[in-house]
Amino acid sequence: MNKQTLLLAALMLAASLGLHAQTRHFVIEAGKQGAEIQPTMYGHFFEDINFGADGGLYAELVKNRSFEFPQRLMGWRTFGHVTLHDDGPFERNPHYVRLFPASHHEKRTGLENEGFFGIGLRAGESYRFSVWARGEKQKLRVELIDPASASESQVLASADLDVDSPEWHQYEVVLTPGAPHPKAHLRIFYASAGGHIDLEHVSLFPVDTWKGRRNGLRKDLVQALADTRPGVFRFPGGCIVEGTDLGTRYNWKNSVGPVENRPLNENRWQYTFRHRFFPDYFQTYGMGFYELFLLAEDMGAEPLPVVNCGLACQYQNNDPKAHVPVDSLDTYIQDALDLVEFANGDSLTTEWGRLRARMGHPEPFGLKYLAVGNEQWGPEYVDRLEQFVKALRKHYPDLHIIGSSGPNSEGKDFDYLWPEMRRLKVDLVDEHFYRPESWFLQSGSRYDDYDRRGPKVFAGEYACHGRGKKWNHFHASLLEAAFLTGVERNADIVHMATYAPLLAHVEGWQWRPDLIWFDNLRSVRTCSWYVQALYGHNRGTHVVPLTMEGRPVSGQEGQEGLFASAVWDEPTQSYIVKVVNTSDQAQPLLLDFKGMKKARLAEGTCTTLHSDNPDAENTLDAPATITPQESRVTVTDGRSVSTEIGPMTFAVYRFVKAGK
Ligand code: AHR
Secondary structure, X not given: OOHHHHHHHHHHHHHHOOOOOXXXXXXXXXXXXXXXXXXXXXXXXXXXXXXXXXXXXXXXXXXXXXXXXXXXXXXXXXEOEEEEEOOOOOOOOOOEEEEEOOOXXXXXXXXXXXXXXXXXXXXXXXXXXXXXXXXXXXXXXXXXXXXXXXXXOOEEEEEXXXXXXXXXXXXXXXXXOOOOEEXXXXXXXXXXXXXXEEEEEEEXXXXXXXXXXXXXXXXXXXXXXXXXXXXXXXXXXXXXXXXXXXXXXXXXXXXXXXXXXXXXXXXXXXXXXXXXXXXXXEXXXXXXXXXXXXXHHHHOOEEEEEEOOOOOOOOOOOOHXXXXXXXXXXXXXXXXXXXXXXXXXXXXXXXXXXXXXXXXXXXXXXXXXXXXXXXXXXXXXXXXXXXXXXXXXXXXXXXXXXXXXXXXXXXXXXXXXXXXXXXXOOOEEEEEEEXXXXXXXXXXXXXXXXXXXXXXXXXEEEEEOEOOEOOOOHXXXXXXXXXXXXXXXXXXXXXXXXXXXXXXXXXXXXXXXXXXXXXXXXXXXXXXXXXXXXXXXXXXXXXXXXXXXXXXXXXXXXXXXXXXXXXXXXOOOEEEEEEEEOOOOOEEEEEXXXXXXXXXXXXXXXXXXXXXXXXXXXXXXXXOOOOOEEEEEOOOOOOEEEEEEOOOEEEEEEEEEEOO
């Protein structure tokens, strides 16, 4: 035997004896039930950023359907004889177009809408075209077309529509394209011999929206949201709550009632980043507060609206005059009180409850949480919040009020705000952290020493932003999983956590990374999405203490990049252990369930999320590059498990308890 063969044999022997790495002995105090884990623990935060609402979740396919964009015909191309008017039937959206017969030279009259990065069509699916129109003995021809067609026919579907009334009425027709197209256009021809026809609120929706609702939401995207089993749903922002100035803040009252009369608002994400400028990005409020409450209800999540506190975006407004003076907040406070009434008020005896009922939901939405202000800071915030707290406590003593700890996870603003939040006795404090890998690696113990008196924590916006890696790569999601073990271990103080941002159109994003990406027809669940889903599906009901050598497993020195937490799940009578190995070495584990008396563990599964490539990601073209894999785990003596966690792996172990 030569030297090399000897060395190889020795290595093989060492490996077979399991000497390659020290076994990590996790003690799980199965007999001890710790803090309750709130059903709200893992959820979603929705903001209309990255074309998340119009052009995204909101299934409307026509851009600038009411001709209210500042450039009234943006998104439209007109041909022939078309004029614009502003005395239409909807007071807050007064513009409409009038179509006349084409002149001899023009040949045809009509208009064409480009949709949001085109209009995504599926073959054989039905699309409902609707329009408010006025005209006597008039005819329209409606077409879905391939604008770049090289074939003989551009037309993917077409239908005729008769309009015959001097009054405004809504008309509709369903079109079913025979071929798919990711970037079709909508074309409308004037098809009468004489006279004219007026058109307003020109709309096209897939018939097959989420739950088949009119004015509905895109099904695949809602499904992706619901599939994580979110417990809380925060909306509508984010910075858009604040507005670049107060005039452009998100005003929830403008987002309810008939869609045709919800006024357009700008979207600050249109111009926030010069390198990602989208001049055609506006908020129609088609998906407004009613639709958002409904969505929360559909997902089984607690709705958590955020209201403006009288401050415009503080990043963009240094001048105190940009904000509402502290003694003039009445309208803003009233808006917050009315919002609670809209959500919960009696459907017959309250003004806003009546509106909710008229919109189709007489039963209350059961609102329990309200955030005042988004990412605010300084005494200017505290002084305003105080007024809201007084009024909200007076009218709705049971409402859980959420205050802000500013834009940073630590530092001057954060240190100032937390004691102030305690003083104001808010129920939860919203923390935001978009942080690099190093921060996530070091923050496994973040909540271990938090002051337990006073407000609870809502990690309202967070994501791991890899340095120089602004895509949803695996390593970032692994560190998010690691961080969440600390959130879970501290469920007595952390009651909610929501990743941000949620949605992004591949052609229309402003901010990366994001949880779910989509184009006009497809969507992809990122590896961060899978982390959220694994936590959502394995939330458990109570924390169970888990230690290694007497210490929590939170990536501390000597813990070789391991993070772990354990929970008990009452409905399924199961223990769930989450382990994240952030190192590049496989690590043998001994899961030792102590204090179970006669009970034993009957069976086990292990679900892992792993990639050999830390930079790998799921994409629209390769959506299943990184997905969870499940295997069975053997329980040796009814209470301990010898296993191994691979390098760079998030593992969720589940064991059903047998016997009492
Ligand atoms: O999620 C994107 C933005 O980040 C939010 O609008 C804001 O709250 C934070 O600064």
